[in-house]
Amino acid sequence: MKFGRTIFICFFVLFWTSESLLAANLGQTASAEMIDDRINSLDTTIHTISKTRPEQLAKELNVTRQQVEEKLLALTALHSAYVGLKNALAGLEKSEKELETSQQIYEDFNTRGMAKKPPYSLTFHDSILAEMSTATRNKQNTQLALEMLQKNIDDYTDQLAQKESDFRQLKEKLGTPSSLQTPENLLKIDLMALPVERLKTMLQAFGVAAKQYEIETSNADIQIKQLTAQEQFVGSNIHHDKEDLDHQLELIQKKETDIQKEIIRFKNDQDAVEKEWTTAQQAINKAQTEQERNLAQAYLKSRDEWRKTYIVALNLKQESLKLLNRQKKIWQLRYAMVKEPLAFDQQKQIIDEAEKSLSNLNQTLLIQQNHLINLQKQISAIENLLQEAGTSLPVITHLGIEKSALGRQFERRLEFQSIIIGTDQSEQNLLAQTKKFMDTPTVKENFFQITQIIKEIWNLEIWVVDQNSMSVGKVFTALIILVTGLFLAKFIVHLIHIKLLASSQLKETTASAVHKSLSYFAYLMVFLLVLRIVNIPLTAFAFLGGAIAIGVGFGAQNLINNFISGFIILGERPINIGDLIEVDGILGKVEEIGARCTRVRTGENIHKLIPNSSFLEKNITNWTLSDNRIRTKIVIGVAYGSSVKTVEAALIKSVLANEKILKSPGPLVLFSDFGDNSLIFEVYFWVVIRMILEKKQIESQVRFEIDAVFREEGIVIAFPQRDLHFDANKPLSIQLMGNPFAPKP
Numbered sequence: 001m002k003f004g005r006t007i008f009i010c011f012f013v014l015f016w017t018s019e020s021l022l023a024a025n026l027g028q029t030a031s032a033e034m035i036d037d038r039i040n041s042l043d044t045t046i047h048t049i050s051k052t053r054p055e056q057l058a059k060e061l062n063v064t065r066q067q068v069e070e071k072l073l074a075l076t077a078l079h080s081a082y083v084g085l086k087n088a089l090a091g092l093e094k095s096e097k098e099l100e101t102s103q104q105i106y107e108d109f110n111t112r113g114m115a116k117k118p119p120y121s122l123t124f125h126d127s128i129l130a131e132m133s134t135a136t137r138n139k140q141n142t143q144l145a146l147e148m149l150q151k152n153i154d155d156y157t158d159q160l161a162q163k164e165s166d167f168r169q170l171k172e173k174l175g176t177p178s179s180l181q182t183p184e185n186l187l188k189i190d191l192m193a194l195p196v197e198r199l200k201t202m203l204q205a206f207g208v209a210a211k212q213y214e215i216e217t218s219n220a221d222i223q224i225k226q227l228t229a230q231e232q233f234v235g236s237n238i239h240h241d242k243e244d245l246d247h248q249l250e251l252i253q254k255k256e257t258d259i260q261k262e263i264i265r266f267k268n269d270q271d272a273v274e275k276e277w278t279t280a281q282q283a284i285n286k287a288q289t290e291q292e293r294n295l296a297q298a299y300l301k302s303r304d305e306w307r308k309t310y311i312v313a314l315n316l317k318q319e320s321l322k323l324l325n326r327q328k329k330i331w332q333l334r335y336a337m338v339k340e341p342l343a344f345d346q347q348k349q350i351i352d353e354a355e356k357s358l359s360n361l362n363q364t365l366l367i368q369q370n371h372l373i374n375l376q377k378q379i380s381a382i383e384n385l386l387q388e389a390g391t392s393l394p395v396i397t398h399l400g401i402e403k404s405a406l407g408r409q410f411e412r413r414l415e416f417q418s419i420i421i422g423t424d425q426s427e428q429n430l431l432a433q434t435k436k437f438m439d440t441p442t443v444k445e446n447f448f449q450i451t452q453i454i455k456e457i458w459n460l461e462i463w464v465v466d467q468n469s470m471s472v473g474k475v476f477t478a479l480i481i482l483v484t485g486l487f488l489a490k491f492i493v494h495l496i497h498i499k500l501l502a503s504s505q506l507k508e509t510t511a512s513a514v515h516k517s518l519s520y521f522a523y524l525m526v527f528l529l530v531l532r533i534v535n536i537p538l539t540a541f542a543f544l545g546g547a548i549a550i551g552v553g554f555g556a557q558n559l560i561n562n563f564i565s566g567f568i569i570l571g572e573r574p575i576n577i578g579d580l581i582e583v584d585g586i587l588g589k590v591e592e593i594g595a596r597c598t599r600v601r602t603g604e605n606i607h608k609l610i611p612n613s614s615f616l617e618k619n620i621t622n623w624t625l626s627d628n629r630i631r632t633k634i635v636i637g638v639a640y641g642s643s644v645k646t647v648e649a650a651l652i653k654s655v656l657a658n659e660k661i662l663k664s665p666g667p668l669v670l671f672s673d674f675g676d677n678s679l680i681f682e683v684y685f686w687v688v689i690r691m692i693l694e695k696k697q698i699e700s701q702v703r704f705e706i707d708a709v710f711r712e713e714g715i716v717i718a719f720p721q722r723d724l725h726f727d728a729n730k731p732l733s734i735q736l737m738g739n740p741f742a743p744k745p
Contacts, residue, residue, distance in 0.1 A: 035086050042079040046072065063187050071187060074194035081201040088208040095215040102222045109226055118237035121244040122334055125234050126429055132227040139220035146213040153206045160199040167192045235436065240339040248331045256324050263317050270310040277303040298398035305405040312409055316416040323423045326357065330426045334433055347434050354431040361424045368417050375410045379403055478530045485526035493518045516570065516595070562596045565612035569593055575615060575622055580689065582621035583610060589691070603693050623689065629662065631686050632695060634702055637678030639716040644671060644679065650713050651683040654705040660698050662686040678718030 049057070049072055058065045116124070170192050174185050280300035284293065333350060336342065342350070382403045386396060458473035497515040570593060575581055579590045581600065586608055588600035598615065600608045614620075623630055638647050648669045655667040667685040674680070685702070689695045710717060 032086070032089060035082055035089070039079065039082050039086065042075055042082065046075050046079065049075070063184055067187055067191065070191055071194075074191060074198070078194050078198045078201065081198045081205065085201050085205040085208065088205040088212065092208050092212045092215070095212045095219065099215050099219045099222075102219050102226075106222050106226045109229070114230060114233060118234075119239035119241075120234045120237055121241040122238060122331075122338065122429075123244050123248065125231070125238055128227055128231045128234055129429060129432070130425075132224060132231060135220050135223045135227060139217055139224065142213050142216045142220065146210060146217070149206055149210055149213065153203065153210070156199055156203055156206065160196065160203065163192070163196045163199060167196055238338050240335055245331060245335045249328055252324050252328050252331075256321060259317050259320055259324070263314060266310055266314050266317070270307075270314070273303065273306050273310055277307045280304070295394050295398075298395045298402075302398040302401040302405065305402045309405045309409050309412075313412045316412050320416055320419050323419050327423055327426050330430045334430055337433060337437060341437060344438070347438050350434050351431060351438075354427050354434070358424065358427050358431070361420055361427065365417065365420050365424070368413050368420065371413055372410060372417075375406055375413070379406050379410070382406070481530045482526065485529065486523060489522035489526050490519065493522055562612045565616050566593060566595050566598075569598070569612055569615055575620065578624070580623040580628075582623070583614060583618060586610075623695075628690060629686055629688050630695065631684055632699060633682050633684045634699060634706070635672070635680065635682050636706060637675055637680050637718045638710075639678060639718040642679065642715050644681075646713055647679070647681055647715055650709045650715060651681060651706065654709045655683055655685045655702055657705050658698065658701055660687060661702070662688065675718075677720045 049068075054065045054068045054072075058068045167189075170188065174188070277300070280296070280303040283296040284300055286296075337347075382399050386399055386403075458471070458476075460472045493515060496518060569575060575590055575593070575598070577590050577593065581588065581590060583600075586600065586602060588602040588608060590598060591601050591607075592599040593612075597609045597611050600610055602608060636651070648671075651669045652667055655661055656663070661667070662685070665686055667683060670682045670684070672680040672682045683702075687695060687698050689698075707717070
């Protein structure tokens with residue numbers, strides 16, 4: 001009997017080994033019949049092994065108990081893999097049928113159109129939007145699942161390659177086929193072959209699941225395409241359905257009524273909870289032993305949690321009323337837009353409110369989710385305490401009360417979360433509907449939209465100082481007024497300048513100084529007037545004070561120096577407009593004394609811009625400071641032996657012959673010196689000059705006249721002469737020194 005049982009077990013081992021090896025060689029895609037046969041075979045094998053004790057089976061097969069248990073686990077895992085493959089094939093078949101159904105429905109829609117005929121209500125339109133949202137989310141979830149599945153395929157493919165490599169190495173290590181027939185070796189091969197078969201089966205299941213996800217994605221695309229067409233058709237045929245509006249408002253009103261009743265009930269129950277909480281506090285004060293204090297603390301904590309539950313519930317109910325009130329307003333706005341198009345500014349305001357409300361709802365929803373997570377952790381902690389041994393029955397009772405309070409808080413927050421989600425969906429519907437109306441604006445709305453954009457830019461604040469805002473509009477208005485004011489001020493001051501010169505005896509320099517002073521004053525008044533008109537305080541420019549101080553201290557010191565020098569020149573008047581001056585060898589006529597520099601025109605008709613500080617720091621020759629009469633002179637040398645009296649008379653005659661020379665004071669001739677080659681005379685005379693070259697022109701004319709008169713009088717103008725004297729008493733010594741450029745021997 002023992003021998004027969006051993007043979008049976010060995011035969012069974014050989015059976016499942018050969019069966020495993022055969023199944024490991026399955027193709028990439030197994031049929032449903034093959035999978036069912038393999039599952040039944042594995043069920044039989046697992047059931048047969050399970051009926052035998054592991055110790056007895058290990059002893060008869062001459063293997064360890066651990067190896068037997070590993071074989072059983074491997075068979076169980078393989079069985080699960082085949083069940084998964086079977087389910088994947090069933091899911092693929094179901095998805096293929098759903099795809100065919102969706103394609104048929106879409107073709108029917110394209111042929112026959114909507115089953116329900118227009119007009120439509122907003123509720124019907126929202127139901128289509130909800131289906132679109134569901135289909136879109138399903139597609140997104142399917143795509144995410146497909147991405148995760150692809151990662152699993154890559155991971156399991158690597159594992160399969162490693163297992164197959166280990167399996168081949170094991171067979172090579174075991175040697176000849178005869179050695180493979182021992183139970184121990186067969187078991188080792190099975191323990192390597194079964195994981196390989198499991199991985200192959202799982203990869204087949206993954207491949208089938210990937211096809212299923214691709215079909216589901218295509219199915220979702222068809223549904224979204226159909227729902228999009230339906231939404232467009234329904235959206236263009238919505239009418240103002242008063243019954244639907246009243247029905248929606250009635251539903252919301254019913255929710256509000258129920259919540260208000262709950263608030264009244266919660267407030268009544270809250271009083272009783274507050275009394276119990278007060279009693280629990282007194283119990284802590286009366287506790288004497290440690291056991292009594294622990295019990296009192298558990299009692300207080302449970303009542304405190306219920307107290308908190310009612311506070312949270314009341315707050316959530318109040319917030320729920322606000323959200324429901326917002327839902328009523330949303331329905332009224334949506335049907336108002338259907339009944340009559342709203343103005344662009346009203347639509348823009350609705351969009352802004354909806355976007356702001358959605359942002360707040362998202363934040364509130366996130367907060368509620370965090371509260372729910374914390375409540376789950378607290379409930380789990382209490383459940384762990386309830387399972388601990390040694391906890392007294394009264395403490396367990398209070399822990400149960402605390403757990404029920406936390407559970408009630410969890411329920412209330414879930415209810416509030418559902419209202420948040422409903423309000424969020426309503427806001428999204430309102431936003432989509434409003435934007436759809438704005439996508440097809442009229443010409444008037446386009447103009448109004450542009451006007452609104454300009455108005456927003458115009459009122460855009462740049463900065464605020466002392467509760468006074470500086471906007472783009474104020475800056476633009478200030479610039480226009482400033483430019484216009486400066487132009488008018490310049491024109492008016494110019495007229496005053498012309499009238500001042502024409503009706504007064506002021507010099508041009510004085511008139512120019514008055515003109516510049518009036519100009520600066522007018523510019524300052526215009527600037528202050530601009531600030532006053534646009535209501536910009538001077539403190540708005542206080543931040544520039546530091547920058548100006550730094551600029552004055554570093555980069556603007558020369559500018560300030562020249563600017564102040566200009567005022568000093570205008571006040572002291574060391575030079576005037578029209579003066580002939582000479583500075584740094586530059587001779588020219590002053591044309592303008594500016595705030596920073598003075599403009600001088602030279603005789604070559606070149607303008608020189610000389611910094612004002614140069615006129616105060618350097619030596620300046622002003623030929624016409626007090627008046628335009630200057631005395632000049634001409635120096636001339638005559639040959640020795642000439643009659644000096646005749647020369648004097650000739651010079652006087654030559655000077656007086658020029659009409660531009662003043663007769664009073666008259667010319668003056670001085671016998672200046674006995675020169676090396678001539679007798680030197682200087683003739684002085686006075687002239688009036690108004691132009692730069694006028695002095696040189698008069699001097700040139702006088703020289704022409706002197707030359708003519710000297711020729712008539714026979715006076716010779718001397719030129720340099722040198723006399724060489726030789727000593728005749730001694731002979732001249734002449735010596736040839738040779739060619740200095742000849743090459744040396």
